[in-house]
Amino acid sequence: MKKMLRFILFMSILGIILLILELLLIQAPNMNVIESLLDTNFEIIEEKNDTIDVIFLGDSLVYSSISPMEIWNEYGYTSFDCAEAAQIIPNAYKYLEFAIKTQHPKIVVMEANVIFRDPNKRDLKYDISYFAKKIAPIRQYHDYWKKYIDFGSKENWVNVNKGFRYIVDIKPSKNKKYMKKTKKYNDIPKENISYLDDIIKLCNENDIKLVLVSLPTQVAWKYKKHNTTDKIAKENNLDFIDFNLLDLGIDWEKETKDSGEHLNLYGAKKVSSYLGKYLKDTKMLIDHREDSKYDDWHKAYKEYSKE
Amino acid sequence: MSYFDPIYIFFAVPILLIIYNLVPKKVRPILLLLFSFGLFIFISKWLTLFLILSIVSIYFIGIFLDKLNKKRDLLIQDNPDNKKEIKEKYKKYKKLVLILGILINVSFLFFFKYLNFFATNTNLLLNLFKINYQLKVAKYIAPIGISFYTLEALSYILDVYNEKIEADKNIIRVSLYLSFFPQIMEGPIARYSDTASDLYAGNKVTYNNFCSGYQRILYGFFKKLLIADRLNFLVSTVFDNYASYSGATAALSVIGYTIMLYMEFSGTMDIVIGTGEFFGIKIPENFRQPFFAKNISEFWTRWHISLGLWFKDYIFYPVSLSKSMKKLTLKARNLMGNRFGPLVSGAIALFAVWFLNGLWHGAGYTFLFYGMYQFILILLGNIFEPTINNICKKIKINRQNKIYRVFQSIKMTFFVFIGELFFRATSVKAGFGMLKKIFTNFHLISTFKSGEFLKIGLDGKDYVVIFIALIVVFIISLLKEKNHNIREEINQKNICIKWIIYYLLILSIIIFGAYGFGYLPVDPIYADF
Structure with a gap:
């Protein structure tokens, strides 16, 4: 018993030390201490209030295909990848709900795979890592000691990649036709439909234009999914861009990091550029590149282009 | 799958420890076996069948050899005059049985590991002699750790053959010997007499065993996460493309690889041996400060x-x-x-x-x-x-x-x-190319000035972390070499100092470990062998 108590004491002290370290390491300009500790798994917490124009919601396809820094450099719009590995739609809703507490995005772009992923049948490891992120966010932020050294002080920090995962590795696939035309539809788990309605409602209430996309992947997207998403988009009067049917000239022999499932940086540049142009065509956004309020973004781009 | 997966070592294993303590002593070895097989199936799926075949083969071969030994001894007892003849005769029988056992186990190993290499080279030879026939070249995914458990299997039947040990009549113990879960990926290649009886003892996990197991495991994490994983990108980048780098960078990557290999392999052994300690099983050491050798x-x-x-x-x-x-x-x-x-x-x-x-x-x-x-x-x-x-x-x-x-x-x-x-090296030729580069194109100062050392996945801060971590490992190794029992000495310290050491160890792993986004952990290198 005494030993058990000793063990509990040891772990409690460790927990307290970790909390203190988390507070020291995590940069959350918008949040009070408690909130920021609870919500550090939402990376967008690091952005200053009211600075983000566009939010990208979705799974690993988002953080592999869309680089906000490329869009910033080309068009001057600020955006953020609010993406999580194998994101499920309840978590997409949660993330969006959290993001609009401090940001007022004009456009939300959602990757359509989350509509199809069954929240109850997801691989257990994602749930465990989601839980781990929630209770021990330090796993995600441990490397920030480097930022202390790089930027001098916490006030000077900027989030460089804006949720994007900068990966230049190449694991080639083949350039093949992977979208075989069909008239079939892909089923959607029932509860996802109501979550989707909630997301649409949340966007409407906040004057946000919701856009659906499917990002380039030879593995995770099928024509059936395209048909269903297209139908949903039409029913709800949403734009839907299917990158898997567009010809962006993606070279699957060089521009994928894992044999066709996800793009690497080179593929992401093409997608980001196309999306930037789409955002421009909506005429809803302003180019911030000359605005001194957004100097941080220039600083971030400087770091980003060093990578 | 890796032993360094936090879900495995800080979640699955503790749950196993709790259940292990709750079940009756007799059931414990079975529980260990179930967990071991579970892990094996998780990694190797249906290929687990080959592990089972190996177990069954050495179990029966062992018993067969033992029977021959006993029969021989009986015969000698009855006919002491024909001792030499009987011995010779039975030696022949035994040899046949032994060879059968060796053939079974080595053939699996050959099939999974060497068939491809053998077929490719035979084809080259056939081509050379202009024979128009080609063997089919196919690479099969091998059962995890086949190189390790096959050697264990062979050592078991050889030891029974040489009468160093008696054949085990308990198939659960034999199975555990070959499949004990911490050892399936990278060994060590234990002998039957090292681990079998401890494995089957079913001793309770005590608080002291628990602490000392994790003490060892955390040190393994320190070596792997701070050093090996940090070096991974440098090593793979330079080795796969050495021609684009200077000799100095190539030399750095060679040193880096050696360090990485040592830290990965010995760090894994810390986890393996630490996991054994939970159950009071003494898994033999696989490293003894190798770089102090003369x-x-x-x-x-x-x-x-x-x-x-x-x-x-x-x-x-x-x-x-x-x-x-x-x-x-x-x-x-x-x-x-x-x-x-x-x-x-x-x-x-x-x-x-x-x-x-x-x-x-x-x-x-x-x-x-x-x-x-x-x-x-x-x-x-x-x-x-x-x-x-x-x-x-x-x-x-x-x-x-x-x-x-x-x-x-x-x-x-x-x-x-x-x-x-x-x-x-990717090939022997590439190895010589790299060696040549190191000796003819070293240019340390110009490489340093060009900033090439910082373009291979490590920034200045990473070098500092590696350097300090290596010093820590060096000091610990030096003390061990001087016959200090450091772990015991830490345990003797008062609780404050002891806990400070543990906290420092844990926090340095959490903060300075090379894990998460931006890092690529080293795959278990030896698990591929």
């Missing part, structure tokens, strides 16, 4: 010890002590004199050891080259040892002198670096 020969008694011992016991001695070798030694003595003559049989046995050792690491010319490289170094060492000793005596160098010992270790480490270069 020559390559000694290095191999300190690095991957269990593999070296296996080759020593089951290849080197049987070959060098065989009858034909004894005859050869006699002849060689007559021909070459007393100094070099006796070296011949040793050299042949050594060749067999290093040929097989290279092959064990993988079917590929880099591994064979690596084996032959070690063979030549050790052989040269054996041949010139008396000469060097004489020279040292003449110029009055004390070989026990500290400075001389440090010099020896540095020299030895240099040869290890070159060996590991070929071990990791």
